[in-house]
Amino acid sequence: MEIKECVDDAQRKYFLLANQILTAWFRSCMILSNSRLYIDLTVEESFAMGVTETVFTTKDYLGLARSLGGLIESHAAEGDKIGTMAPAVVDAFRAVNLWDIFLPKEAGGQGADLLTFLEVVEEISRADASTGWAYFANMLSATFFASGMGESGVKDVFGGTGPSRTVTAASLNQPGNVRQVEGGYMVSVDATHFASGAGHADWLAAGGICEFADGSKDAVQYLVRRDKVEFLGNWEVFGLSGTGSYSFKVPEQFIPEAYTWKAAAWQPLRGQRDLHTGLNYMAVTGHTAVSLGTAKRALQELVKAIDASKPRPGGVPAHRDSEVFQYQFAEMDAKYRSVRAYAVECVRDAMSTVYAGKELTEEQRQRGNQVNTFGVHMAEEVARFAFVWSGSAGLRGGAPLGRNLRDALVENVHAIVDPYTLTLAGPVLMNAYRAVPIDVVPKSAGVFDHKKK
Known part of the structure; x- marks a missing residue:
């Protein structure tokens, strides 16, 4: 399939209809042959023709990432200049559902495996490291939240079933105030930092240490809508300039229980x-x-x-x-x-x-x-x-x-x-x-592992 231009709206509508027909045909072929299918139309060609819904319906996520390489490379300098992922790249990822490939299927994602996650992030980072860094941070944070939050929170943030184009970012170094109240928590953060991918995120996550009624303490993390935080900027850096790793403030507000999780007790409630x-x-x-x-x-x-x-x-x-x-x-x-x-x-x-x-x-x-x-x-x-x-x-x-x-x-x-x-x-x-292993007590499980040893 090689179509170089659409002259008018009639041709564009015809092309969209053809895409829908071909999509149905490809899906039927996939069911019958149980094999991967590919099309010659690239994402960049689709965007050039004003087509924002493509026929990429196979699970060739790596091929999809490669098809976006030229677009990502061409906007890398723009990302560095504005300090965050270029809007054209953000829109392209949304149009082909690239944001949700690792997201649990129960939250509207595609539930890809960890090896696919590695390969896709590598390919996007090959095109531009800043874009790859922000993309992986966005995708991982969304997966973490979608797998561990309450059901009503997941449905609101990610839309339940069907393709999810929600983008999230996080700064989970727990500098904020968290107080448990009926139905949720009162939270606030004066400044939390390095929220990679925040520049184009719809929801942001922060956290703080909460002391509960029984005297116990735990890091409570939560999601808040973009319009409920104040961005502090300060991402003028030497490298990875286009990651949008901004600092932000969370004014005092109530967060319902379903939009929170306890870090030490986190376990995936859904997902692969x-x-x-x-x-x-x-x-x-x-x-x-x-x-x-x-x-x-x-x-x-x-x-x-x-x-x-x-x-x-x-x-x-x-x-x-x-x-x-x-x-x-x-x-x-x-x-x-x-x-x-x-x-x-x-x-x-x-x-x-x-x-x-x-x-x-x-x-x-x-x-x-x-x-x-x-x-x-x-x-x-x-x-x-x-x-x-x-x-x-x-x-x-x-x-x-x-x-x-x-x-x-x-x-x-x-x-x-x-x-x-x-x-x-x-x-x-x-x-x-060693022929006979000895007991080794780990001093730390990892930067992002909050489980108590």
Whole structure:
């Protein structure tokens, strides 16, 4: 199917009708053949023709993410400039239901598995790290809320059954005030920070420590509508500039019980088995995916620059003919592919465990932390290598390699990849090499794991 333009509204309506007919036909074929089907019309071509409802009905989520790559890349500089995801990209994600692929089916999502989550976030991050970072934060927060909130809250926020295009963002470092009252909580927050994806979110989450009538304490988190918070801005940063990780204030207000959850007691009440890996494991999977996408883009852009290189004065060969460069490029490619293979291995192992109805072992949790932290270090090394060898290609304003390096550096300062994560993982991972494992008491389960040990 290759249609380059629609001249008038009549043609556009005809095209939409044709899409509907083809969609029905594709669905019937899928039922009969139980196979994936693909169409040649890209999302960008659909948008160029004014079509905002496409016929992407298969579960080829990775192919869908790839089809958006050009659109994401073309708006990356705009995202950096305005400090949040470009509106055209937000709208494109809504139009093809990309926001809800990991959301539980009971909340109107598509219930994709954790490996799909990794691959889709990697691909979007390859197109632009800021977009991938915000997308993963939005998608993960929505999944967390939709799986753990009360039924009426889920229906209001996510619309119950059917495609959900609701976007959420969160800042869950519990700096606020929470007081239990009849039917819910009175809450307020003077300032909570780093709410990645907040710039285009419909709902935002915050939290605070609540002291209950029996004297016990717990972190209570909640969702609040966008128009009920005050944005404080302050996202003018060196890298990952387009993530919209704004600070915001929550004026004192009442939050019904159905829009809240207790952090220490959180368990998925609905959704796919993958959610039982826990918030921290899903979070490190998303962070790992961003790093993988960042590294892959660095290598792609470097090859473009190297292919255009020329011999230099004094008989110095072009970079592409340099044996030093060729050796180092092979090393960097191996590092990227090694981390990716290990990440996929970890995710598949975790999925096998929770699908068998078991909880992740401490070794599995720490391997998730390990591959995440090591992956971020790898991405920085690859991005730095690509920038240096690209010559002047990365120096210009808006050059992908320059932005790529800045993003990779900023990925390294997140708390979830603090070097201490490897210190915590080491004693646990050593058991894999002992004939008789010894007991190791974990000092921490993870940045986003609030469960008491």
